[in-house]
Amino acid sequence: MIYGVAALSACMLLGMLTGTIFGDVIGAGTEIGGVGFAMLLLIFVTNCEKLKFTQKPAFVQGMTFWKSMYIPVVIAMTACQNVRGMLSSSFVAIAAGAAAVGFSFLLLYVLHLFDKDKKEAEK
Amino acid sequence: MSNFTQHIVNLLSKNGLVAAFLFSGIVTAAAAFISDKITKKRIHSSAIAIFLGLFAAYIGGIISGGEKGLADVAAFSGLAILGGSTLRNFTIIASSYGAKMSEIKKAGVAGFISLFAGIISSYVMGAIIAFAFGYRDSVSIATIAAGAVTFVVGPVTGQSLGAESTVIALSVAAGLIKTVFIMIFTPFVAKHVGITNPRMAMIFGGLVGSTSGVSTGLAAYDPELVPYGAMVATFYSGFGCLLCPSLLYGLTKLIFH
CATH class of the missing domain: 1.20.5 (Single alpha-helices involved in coiled-coils or other helix-helix interfaces)
Structure with a gap:
């Protein structure tokens, strides 16, 4: 399970870094689309058929757990508005x-x- | 007795994240019950959960007088962690697990165009409203208009243009209204405006923008569409911060001086 979670973390941090650099380069003064880049990276990695490890249960479980935690997080988020x-x-x-x-x-x-x-x- | 309550509050606030899990679970269960028994499944349980969450946020705001809804009440402070930007981003990214690269490639350009169409149209609508309510200086109009883009873009624009603090507060409020309206209305209008496939979800994400609004609204309608809408929406605020204080303000200034 930790492999999936760690991969997710890696995607998020790399995406955020990309977003920060992208924002700097075009001069927005803030990060742009860090989460979007992270999502693209994750989709790319998990759609890549050569990367066999993304099919292993230890990877899939970590991903699906956090995917299913999405709605509970959204509920908590609405309660913080x-x-x-x-x-x-x-x-x-x-x-x-x-x-x-x-x-x-x-x-x-x-x-x-x-x-x-x-x-x-x-x- | 009050000592006992104090102990409970301490327990909940010390283990905030765990308390927040429990809160979310209870709200989910209550929403499922209301959806099944009262609305006979006519209203999706996630949409009801969002209503309950917003209602709880309102009560929390009244009790505490703060700005973070229920999270400002000590016993529920953990909600700020569970519903904060880190875990929100983490789970949004996780939600894209299982999304298809082919769908994104197919609609990527349309999503990107809708992003700019969305920022510009929201800005224009905000500017028209600001003008209609008697604002005549370009800085105030631009700040309120940027608030109609998102509640991040409003203050960023206002501060860089040196707008009055009351106008900046107004722009934050406009963005907030936008987010909450998207959360509430998306599940009800999604079908009628055709947000039924990944392509339209991406266009929707680009047009309305607010990441929290889009991801919440879509979650209550069809969770499968969340990653497509959210991915485009996450670029919205950043591009808004880029365009509003520069190009769009420049154009506004040409009109209103």
Whole structure:
């Protein structure tokens, strides 16, 4: 089990390092996409058929354990949100946040419509 | 008696992480029960768990007056570890175990484009709202607009532009609202806006951005889609911090001086 956990840790640290370097290089002043790089690395390693050790139970168990811990962590995370601050914030903040989310969903909906058209055209 | 309660509180706060595991387990069980018996499985139990978590955070905020929800209450302080950024990132990365490289290659470009479309559209929406509420100086408009990108980008932008602290606080609040709205509404609208495959999940992650919002919202709808959405979303705040104080502020300044 420890092999999977250690591999996961290695991916996270390497990804974070990549994100920090990437952020520095393009001058963002913060790290960019460290977690995203780590995920890409993990997917790459586990999709690589030459790396046989990723199929071993000692590796798989560590990965699947932390994968299944994801939702409990999300629940703990929601319990740490500043909901009181959110509910007592001014209307400008509420409107700005809501507008950003609403517009994103609208864009998705439009894309989704196009998606359907495309599929039907293919048929 | 109060001595006994004190002992319990000490026990829970000293073993915070373990107490947080227990909390998460109880909330999960309660959510499963409500989902099964009360909503007859019409509402996914993870969506209910998220509601319960947010409600607990609200109660915690009222009791403590702090900003970290229930984690500011001593007995539940361990939630800040379990729900903190380290373990969150760790489990998000673990969630990508089993994701397919081919899906990512297929939708990578679309995800990347949606990232920029998402940052720009959120910024524009935030700017319009700020203008509508009477803000006329470009620094305040840019800061509030950056807050509509995420609650990280707002203060980063505000500080680099020298915005007033009240405006910065506003931008954090706007980002917070965005995150919580994504958490709450994603499970309900996902099907209607077509977030049903890895490709659309990646586009969704790029458009709305907030990593915690995207990963929570998708978890409550279809956990299989989490890694695809979250992967793109993790680039959002970083690129937001890059674009908002520079290019987007520059354009804002051209319009509002």
